Amino acid sequence: MDRFSRQLLALGIDVQDRIMNAKVLIAGCGALGSSIAELLVRLGVKELKIVDADVVELSNLHRTHIFTEKDIMKPKIIACKEYLEKINSEVKIEPIFDIIDETNAENLVKDVDVVFDGLDNVNYRLILNDACVKYGKPLIYAGISGEYGNAKLVIPEKTSCLSCFLQPLDIRNACDIIGTTTVVPNFLASIQVQLFINYLRGYSKDELILVDLKELRIDKINMNRNPKCEACSLHEYKYLKNMEINCGLTRVEKAEGDKIFSSNGTELYKCNGDYIICYNQKCFKKRIA
Ligand SMILES: [Zn+2]
Known part of the structure; x- marks a missing residue:
């Protein structure tokens, strides 16, 4: 327990045990997902699945803290795994070169305890x-988005879910590229990991955390389940179908090409x-806006 001696003073043995026994899925290994992965491994999580189908590019480096110039053109999941194993050689990382869509989402979440959303696309997020x-x-x-962010813990049957308040974007708007800075994804990833710690302590408040880093403000607003939500109220799960x-x-x-x-x-x-990225016998098209 030497590795966690300082943390045990803050969290206590029960919470540290829960952290070390949690099996986690991180959806996306960009600025958010890679920071979440680093924080979780340092925190003591021992089993992580990380899903992403992109490669590291020069334009990622300003906001993805774990990647360096040496990682350019490597699949993000592979560069991430290599980095995490340097932090803790005993951690079990399962890198999955894939996107998360209706064909695999259910299989990916089924056997984990907690899921982290590190995606950058509302439509995939709703799936x-x-x-x-x-x-x-x-x-x-x-x-x-820019210097703003928001975060939320969704506990099915207890809190509102993302489908209670988010709508899929139509094709025109879904492809907009949103800029951000070095600081914002890292800060939001820290909030997500704090929500994880709090969840393991029994936190279950239904609130949306709003972050304005330009003004250095954090606010919270209370949320409520939408009785017409097609996911958590009506259990129709339409985004898993189409x-x-x-x-x-x-x-x-x-x-091709x-x-x-x-x-x-x-x-x-x-x-x-467009680009087509292939790795491990799987290919994905990356649309260039
Ligand atoms: Zn809902």
């Missing part, structure tokens, strides 16, 4: 929310102005 509510898995959400997604990363059958990069199992193709 993940449906799967978590359906299987009764706590979901710790954060969304960021969700239109046409931007970010989407699943494709095979590579001109190969522009190949190394250590990662291949990159340029096709009609």
Whole structure:
């Protein structure tokens, strides 16, 4: 317990035990997901599944604290796993090169204790929310935009879920790229991990945490379950059946176009102005806005 001696003074042995026995899924390994992964491993989580289908790019480095120039063009999940194992060689990391959509969301959440939302697309987020509510898995959400962010703990059957207050975006708006800074994703990831600690202590308040880093303000607003919510009230889970997604990363059958990069199992193709990223026999189209 030497590794956690200072933390035990703050959290106590019961909470530390719960942390070390939790099996966690992190959806997305970008600025939010990679920071969450680092914080969880340092906190003492021993078993993590991390899902992402993108590679590290130069334009990620200003906000993803665990990646360096040496990681460029590596799958984010692989660079992340390598980094996490340097922090704690005993941690069990399962990197999954994939997106989370209606074909796999249920399988991914089924056998974990807590799910972290590190996604950057509302439509994929609503699919993940449906799967978590359906299987009764706590979901710790954060969304960021510019110097603002919000975060929430979703406990199925207890609190409101994301579908209670978020709508899918139509194709035109869903593809907008939102900027942010070095600080914001890291700060929101810290709030998500604090929500995890609090959840393990029994916290179950239904509130949305609002962060304005420009003004250095944190506010909370009380939330209520929407009695017409198609996920947590009506249990219809419509996003697990049908969700239109046409931007970010989407699943494709095979590579096509001109190969522009190949190394250590990662291949990159340029096709009609978009990129196709392949790794581990799976290919995804990355739409360039
Ligand atoms: Zn709901």
